[in-house]
Amino acid sequence: MARKFMAAAVLLAVGAAQAADLEISVTNLTGNTYFTPLIIAAHPAGSHLFQPGVAAGTAVQAMAEGGDISGLEGVVAGAGGQALSNPAGGLLAPAGSFAVVPLSTTAGNTRLSLAAMLLPTNDGFVGLDSWTIPTTPGTYTVYLNAYDAGTEANTELMNPGAGGTPGVAGIPADPGGKAGTGGSGVVPASPNDHEPNVVHIHPGILGDTNPAGGASDLDSTRHRWLNPVAKLVVTVK
C-alpha cells in the first residue's frame, strides 16, 4: 500500500517536470515607477529573453527603450516557448499588481523569464532570466531586480513619445506626471560610453530637485528606487 502510494507520488513529480499548471502574479514594489506591458514566458532551458553580461539584441532594446514586447514575443515563439503578454492589461502602476493569471506549460518549457520597461527611465527594465520552474507543488516568491539594457545613455531627459524609438535618446513618458523639463543631461546621449554596453544591474536614478533645469528631468525624491523592484509569485499546482 505504502509502496503503491510512493510510486504514484513519483509519477506525479515526473509529470510536473514535463508540464505544469502555474498561477502567476506580479507586484510593482516601487513608489513612482511604472511597468510597461509585461512579457512572462515559459521556455526551454538554454533560451533567454535577456542575459546579464550579454549585449541586448534588438528585441530587448525595443522593450527596454520603448516598452515594445512584440520582438520578445517572437524570440519566445522561436524557442518553442509560451508567452504571457500584457497580463496587467497596460501599465502596472507603482505598488500595483494584477489578478492572478494561469499559465499551463507544455513539456520542455521548464524555465520562466520576465521583462518590462521601467518608466521613467532611458532603458531600464525589470527582469527575470531563466528561473527554473519548481516541480513540487507550492507557492514560490521571487524578488526581481532592475536591469539596464546598456543600449541607451542614462541622460534622464524627457523626450515624450519619440524617446521610445530604439536608438532615439530620451525617456518616452512619465505616466505619473512628475518629471520636469529643461535638464542639461546627466551624461551625454552619445556616445553611450558611461556604462557597459551589455545588460547590467541598473545603477538607479540620479534625479535632482529642480523641475525646470538641473542635470536631470527626473526627481531625486520620487523617481529613485532600490532593488528589488518587483515581487513575482508563482503557484505550481
Added chain:
Amino acid sequence: MKTRTRNGALALLAAATLAGCGGGGKSQLEYRVTVTNLTAGQPMSPLLVAATTGGAVWQEGQPASVALEKLAEGGDMSDLAREIAANGGVGGAAGAAPIGPGASETHTFSFRRARGVTLTVASMLVNTNDGFAGITALPISDLAVGESMSRAVVAWDAGTEANSEAAGTIPGPADGGEGFNAARSDAPDAVRIHAGVVSHDDGLASSVLGVQQRFDNPVMRLVVERLR
C-alpha cells in the same frame, strides 16, 4: 553581541498567546533569532520578533495597518505586538533597546509545537520618515533541530508618511523630530520597497540627513536556528 534569552517570551504576547503552553515539555519548539544591522548610519528601533499563525503582518502594495505605521514612523512596536497576539501569535521576543549600525542582537524563544508557524521581524530605520527593516510570514516550522537559515532583509517604505527628510519629521538621532502622526501624507499609501534617502549631501537641500544615513539593500541579516 548582546544576548537576551526569554523563555515564553515577550510579556505582551505571552499572556494572550501561550495558552496551553505548559512550559518545558518535549513538545516545545525553541528558536534562536539573530539579526545584524548592516547599515552605515541607520540605528534600528527595538526589534519586534514574533512567531505568528495569522499570516503576513504587512502586504506589499497594500496600505500599512496603523500598528505598523506606529512602528515605521516612530519605532514603537507595542501596538503591532498586541495585534499579532490578538491574531493568534504563538510566542516571540522583543528587543529592549535600539540596534546600532553594525551591531547584532540575539533572541531565544520557545513555544509549544504548532503547525504553520511563521516568523515576523520588524524594526524602524530611525533616521527615515517611515522606513523599516522586516520580513513577515517567513516559514520556520520545517527547520529541523540544529538547522539554521539566513535571510537578507530589505528596507520597506510603509507608505504612510512622505519622505520629506525635513527637520522635525524624523525621530532618530539625525533629527530628533516627530514620530507617529496619524495623517497619511504619502502617495501611494502602500507598503513598498524603500527608495533610500536622498540627503542634503546629494542635493536635497531641505534634508536633515547626510551621506552617513544613506543605505542600500539588504539592510539587515537574519539568522534563524532551531535549537529544539
